[in-house]
Amino acid sequence: MTPRGRRPGGTDTRASILAAARTDFAEQGYDAASVRGIARRAEVDPALVHHYFGGKAALFARVMDIPADPAALIAAVVSGPRDRVGENLVRTFLGVWDSDDGRERFQALIRSALTHHEATVMLREFLTREVFGRVLRELAPDGPAPHELELRAGLAASQMVGLAVMRYIVEFPAVVDATHDELAALLGPTIQQYLVPPG
Structure with missing residues (x-):
């Protein structure tokens, strides 16, 4: 069986967060997108978004x-x-x-x-x-x-x-x-x- 739930931090976590952020920012705009929503789409804990990118502004700059x-x-x-x-x-x-x-x-x-x-x-x-x-x-x-x-x-x-x-x-x-x-x-x-x- 495939384990369910959030993906732990790992080598592909950064890429997954970036892909999710790219989609959320494009679909919702900067203001409406949220770290929590991006984390949900990437199937990671929101803390990992902050850990890897430092917050929404820095994540947007990377995207x-x-x-x-x-x-x-x-x-x-x-x-x-x-x-x-x-x-x-x-x-x-x-x-x-x-x-x-x-x-x-x-x-x-x-x-x-x-x-x-x-x-x-x-x-x-x-x-x-x-x-x-x-x-x-x-x-x-x-x-x-x-x-x-x-x-x-x-x-x-x-x-x-x-x-x-x-x-x-x-x-x-x-x-x-x-x-x-x-x-x-x-x-x-x-x-x-x-x-x-x-x-």
Whole structure:
């Protein structure tokens, strides 16, 4: 008889979790997918998802082949001076995107998001919830209100995704040739306005 129940940790557990996560994220989007649901589909204990991947955001980054841990990026951005959050964010993300393997992987991610509805929804929810929304929550734990947080996060995401499209997909020469410092100085104040609420 074949034993029933959850699969114990083993060599194929990671692959099973990734396959289940890929399906759940595609079917439900980032927000609706849950670690518990992914674990159920993979027939493993939810603790194994946390053990192997550290949580939903890191698991999504692995599924989407994002070449960085989102939590580490956010920590780097918010740990610096509050009046430089916008510039730090631009520099931090450019550092990842322009790395040896980052550029190719990020190009693939953006192209997928531009041409496949499921990827668009997943990336949109991930950016507003786990990247830009997380920066806002770290900087202002008591606010802004949910609607304003989503608006600010969405506007910040629009600036950075727009930069990514122009630099890595359209390859507009002046944007491609600009240094990280130049882009941070020009775009940073706009990002700052969205992510650092006044007061």
